Amino acid sequence: MLLKVTNLSKKFGGLEALKRINLYLTRGEIVGVLGPNGAGKTTLFNVICGFYPPDEGEVVFDNKCITGKKPWEIAHLGIGRTFQLVKALGSMTVLENVMVGTLLRGNLRQARNDALTCLEIVGLVDRAHFLANSLNIVDRKRLELARALGTKPDLLLLDECMAGLNPSEIHSTLGIIRDINHRGTSILLIEHIIWAVANIAHRVVILDYGEKIADGTVKDVFEDPRVVAAYIGEGTNTCWKSRTLS
């Protein structure tokens, strides 16, 4: 088991953003995290990556307890992440952005070559010398992915890396994610686009108001009336399923 989260809780004042969450991810898996806005998905990522300390519970990664460690220590151990609001390093070039990631695992020369490889994977190599703030949103999302990939993570956390993209762009991003997964990186991804998740994830976890309400294959999970109520709304007939899952 690569990642195991046990009884994880996080409160912001009176708001319980996460309530005793348990989840796991085995090596090589792609797991989707779904849930309405405000369900605690991004908070879950921030706690796993060390940006927020949890109030209770434990995160174990690769048999090491990483609860309460700093973000950079966690990156060293092999967890990479992207941000929902992309954080391109605007005044640096695309190549330099990715090198900031690849420098974690090598000297400048290796970092440069690794960065070009990452840019090839996400299809940005022809823009390597553009300034990051000259890219459009699609390319910025890819750049974000390339930089995280540059740290050679065993586990990659993707926070809505397909939001705002059109269907053909989503298809190409799905291809990229699958490619990354085939190269041996496990993936935990937050996404609202159900068909995209259904297309790629081996398993999904559904959060609602900070609680995990379901965990299983996409097909099983959406049979669960609680999930349908939380995510799609009660009283919806089942025709959405044939549409979204086909």
Added chain:
Amino acid sequence: MIIGLLMIVAYQNPFYANFIASMLFMAGLAEAYNIIGGFAGQLSLGHSAFFGVGAYVSVIMFVRLGILPAIGCIAGMFAASLLGAGIGYVTLRLKGPFFSLATIAFAEVLRILAINLRSVTGGSVGIMIPLKTGFVNLMFKERISYALVAGGYALLVLFISYILRSSRMGYYLLAIREDQDAAESVGINSPAWKVLAAIISAALTGLGGVLYAYWILFIEPYSEFSFEVSVNMALITMIGGMGTVYGPFFGALMLVPLQEILRGLLGKYTPGLHMLVYAVLLIMVVSFLPDGIAGLARRKLMFGKFREILENVNTKRE
């Protein structure tokens, strides 16, 4: 190359030599400031603290204890870097303007200390440095030698900046400046790198303070720990180009003469008129060239044929 040219001019007469020395000292100081202010993006408004500490430590060791300035110079750098580490360790873990505020406060506190610790620092009167020429004393008979010292200092700091920028640390500091969360998510220990940048910047500023003191041969609290010196360092860096390797250097080469020329031209009319014109010019530069002189230069290059060639060379793998 430019420094070489300046040296030739400096040989012409002692007035030029003095002027060029002050310009090159400012260039070196701005470059040193740029390491923490530009690369790491942590705006300090109290760099005179490091400048003054370097000068005071070295001069006190020389005048009171008779230790050679060449050794005192290293002690001064060390003291400045300790101070940099102290301020940095406490404030650079926080986000926002705490570092700027703390640096101002530290410079003020040090000035008050220097005024009140009369037995050690000579109080408000300051310390006169007895002229004993010689290389190990960092004091020379000819004015031109000081221009050479200043040139050497500016070159050293420029060289260190260049090495820093093209190293791992350069990439990391820029990443931290652009987005600290993103930097940390790829494994960059941002507090540690920022403190290291503060230490290097403080040490080099301290070195500048030492060399400057043996040029002026006199130190006193108001000029050593003055807010004006701090602001000047920050200003020259901003006008030249924050976070670029050569920007602060050219910033000093333009602003220091500009100040002098304005003083010469307008000083005779109304006191303060030259400062007013200087301020208006600075405001115009900041509004029309937000990335400074270096930004302008880069933009011109970027749109030329030069850029294509550059890219073709760069994309090839090593």
